[in-house]
Amino acid sequence: MRSFRCQVCDSQLFFENSVCVSCGSALGFSRTERTLVPVDETGQYVDRAGLVWHVCRNLNLSGCTWLAPLEGGQCAACDLTRTRPADADLEGIAQFAEAEAAKRHLLVELDSRGFAVDGLVFDMLSSSGDGSNGVVIGHADGVITIDLAETDDARRERIRQDLGEPYRTMLGHLRHEVGHFVQLRLVTGGERLEQYRALFGDETADYQAAIDRHYAEGAPEGWAASYISTYATMHPFEDFAETFAHYLHIADTCETAAEQGLITVAPSGFGSFPDLVRGVWIPLSIALNQINRSMGKEDLYPFVIPEPVLDKLDFVARLAFADTTAMQ
16 A cells, blocks of 8 residues: 655654644545545635535544545445444444555555446444354345455454465455456456356356365366466455455555555556566565564465466456546
């Protein structure tokens, strides 16, 4: 994620800031200007075009720092949440705030890469302690369902171990599920669909049968030569969604590393996404893994990227800015 500068005192700011810790100025995130801006004592900001923006009404509910077009209204990010916990559900609201922060992170990524989000909504639900009420993380026809209970580190880690996954985070869930939405929106026919099928396979294959086979038999032998994860082997839909998530993992981390001075080359200077992976991401991820090991922690990026996955990542990256629909 980018770092920002306070427009009042020029101190460094970060995406999550609602107040400048140096000068105390109240802040809001302007989606149109893609930066943090100071708001006055009434919670208003006037942009370069003379439009008046207001602090989102959900600032104290979910920690939302985005600006809304109407006084007392909510911002474009909050508008995308169709269902959330009731105000009286204190545990659910606490979980909701963490998930919403990850969602705002995701939306900035999508905006910066030209992926429109009109038609996308989120149901932020929470399963009971044993998950018996059946909240399933997933995507269906533009609706992304998130289990807020996975904001609990211990619960999420237990599920990760039970499923044999190397990585599981709330932001990772969101990136994966929005990958399904992007495929539904942008991979619809013609040459693009032919290229998709050549890389990922026939998406018309029976999905339920693929799920049953995956959980009964596991990943096929030799899967690591062609897939980014075992989950990606389940079905072409999941292969695309996993690849899309890793595209965002890599692109965002490389840009953050450049912003923080950890790499000296601009990610935008590479001619293709595979070149960025080879030239920056692979050596950077190795270094980050070693740093984590130095702290006694697991690898930050516990994945290997074979050549077929590079081709899939390139396909996904070339979808950026392919959607000409205006951002909502």
